[in-house]
Amino acid sequence: MKENATREEQKKTAGRPRDPRTTRSILKAALELGMELGFDGLTVEGIAARAGVGKSTIYRRWPDAWSIVADAVFADVARIAPVLERATARESFRASMRLVARSFRGQHGEILRPLIGRAQVDKSLRLALAEHWLSARREISRKIVRRGIASGELRAGLEPDIVLDALYGPLYHRLLLPYEGDVVHLSDAYIDALVDTVFGGLERK
Amino acid sequence: MKENATREEQKKTAGRPRDPRTTRSILKAALELGMELGFDGLTVEGIAARAGVGKSTIYRRWPDAWSIVADAVFADVARIAPVLERATARESFRASMRLVARSFRGQHGEILRPLIGRAQVDKSLRLALAEHWLSARREISRKIVRRGIASGELRAGLEPDIVLDALYGPLYHRLLLPYEGDVVHLSDAYIDALVDTVFGGLERK
Amino acid sequence: MKENATREEQKKTAGRPRDPRTTRSILKAALELGMELGFDGLTVEGIAARAGVGKSTIYRRWPDAWSIVADAVFADVARIAPVLERATARESFRASMRLVARSFRGQHGEILRPLIGRAQVDKSLRLALAEHWLSARREISRKIVRRGIASGELRAGLEPDIVLDALYGPLYHRLLLPYEGDVVHLSDAYIDALVDTVFGGLERK
Amino acid sequence: MKENATREEQKKTAGRPRDPRTTRSILKAALELGMELGFDGLTVEGIAARAGVGKSTIYRRWPDAWSIVADAVFADVARIAPVLERATARESFRASMRLVARSFRGQHGEILRPLIGRAQVDKSLRLALAEHWLSARREISRKIVRRGIASGELRAGLEPDIVLDALYGPLYHRLLLPYEGDVVHLSDAYIDALVDTVFGGLERK
DNA sequence: GTATAAACGAGACGGTACGTCAGGTCTTTCT
């Protein structure tokens, strides 16, 4: 991410170096406050106060409050919901999508939702999402589709990205537009039914 | 919508009635400013100034700026992207989804995106979306699926909502998370490919 | 008073006549609210609400909230603190000033203080005060001084207005600038001592 | 004054110190605007705009617009109208009262009048007036009276505060309740006549 | 060891917008 300020590749320069403990306490404060007050109520001032830090210490690292949250979230994305590769495409997607659904259901989803929301009016956040959340997963997922076609499991002529849209689209749809009640309920059973439906197609054979 | 202030069912009460021209000029100003400055830059103060109206006149009708935008958008939703019913389910969805895709590509999408974004941190907006945008469409769409099953066009045992998720999910995915570049390009060709893929299924027969 | 709206000399005009009960309830509401919330917290809106009356009904009678208070206060000024005439000037002033002091100590003073205060920035109120509160009293008081000079009780060559200033000035001073603590304590004993001091002079004979 | 924000006794605290130039420009702006528009038309917003300062910069120092004016006025009270001490009590008061009268006639009076007016509904302002304007003067003036009694110039048994009320009361009376026309005309001749009257007493010897 | 340089907590600073309140005017319906 461009606006990332963690600067792990920091050179040894003159002057006092940034304290990584300070950085961590800011990230922690941002997530905590977001979960407590809602992420729209997040302010740089509030984060600074909670972290016991001056405002300029934050502005030295990030340009605004949302970038902090983005950093905090993307830090362990790969760990939480990696793309799993199984014997068949079907099994690979079932397993991977279950992981994604699980993360959507939990605390991760509660943060990701406002983050994607904010991205609708924040271009740099949109780019950060594309880079850190989507691109890496797409890359691997496309390979799985292609391998499935090659092995004869999947129909020839399928466009990988459209396949992925059909599989993952519903998850985002349900995450962001919960049309019944307020709760996201992306259960494992839902994932299974979804995978079956899309793999099997809609028309009678 | 509950917070709707249009009050078309207004009874004859004492006191000066609300001027519908005033209401319209506020709605117009909100959309114009949103398109010009971006919807995150929308302020009640700015809308009031542009509409040539006092702030309290706005607060008498809506609780905040986003509710104005919501009202403005939902006013002609049914007109812009109705659910079309054709001879087959396949044709019905192809036609309906093309309309939705078209509206996403145009000005409507530019407004809907920030609106759905904001809804992630605004519960009443989320409910308004569910009620005015999703529910009505779902209702009819489910019927189309059931009819397709009854007629033998579609496989028995399909869960209508999952079918709809598989078809419409990708559209929202592409609208809200444009993973390549910044532009949404939900072309008619994309819709056709998507419909073919989902109806045909992924597996080799 | 020019801005007075009581219009007791009202001609028989066409249309519904003003209800004197309405007028009274407004005056009453104004004084009550002033005493309860402090006269700076007085608003036309609040008075209208308390009196169960529309705002325009008030504006039809008075130009602003302070004029209402002024009307209410001046209504019974002559009754509360008339200028008394006794055998000597000394006794006349002692008696009259005691009455004024008493009214200053009571509820009347609590209203008069803010009223005089407001008059410092409100010209029409200043004029109303001069006319309804001061002028009438001065007129009679000057006569008392002149009579005292004529009778030989008082020194020749005294300027009546200066005499009155020396006698009454201290009362206003104490009313408006209570330099010790917060309470006005214009006791009868104070009045007596004041009258003795001013009549007797300061210098040793 | 308690609400005073000038904080001249400022300790070395952390953080950026308040800029005294900013403070001065606010005081200046407040007085200028008051003189131009009248002190009732004074607004924090207006003062901020005129001083080229943010509103919060003002609220950080003073709780409301009147406190600014009070600070501005009390800053050089001792300089403008000090209590002068002459050979006799009579001469001391004549000289001191002439100074006060002069300040009442001039710009100082134009500000002091609304300030005392406002004090009638503003307790903290009332206290500030008592402390900064009255108390200091009273202290010294009482001594002058006592010295006059001791030297045999003045009658024994006089109560100093009543003497001061008789002398200064008329000045405030004339300042605040100009019963003839609108103008305060506390001329030197008026002061002389007043001093003569009060010192000489009213009764024929 | 003593500069020099940057990080740091604190908080002042000029701003913008918030949502509320009241002003005084106007437009309804009811009496």
Add this chain to the structure above:
DNA sequence: AGAAAGACCTGACGTACCGTCTCGTTTATAC
């Protein structure tokens, strides 16, 4: 036509944060 109700534009309120800017202090590298 008066009255109550309430919409309307205006403008100020006092608050919260914004992102920038001094301060004095601390902690490192460089001379």
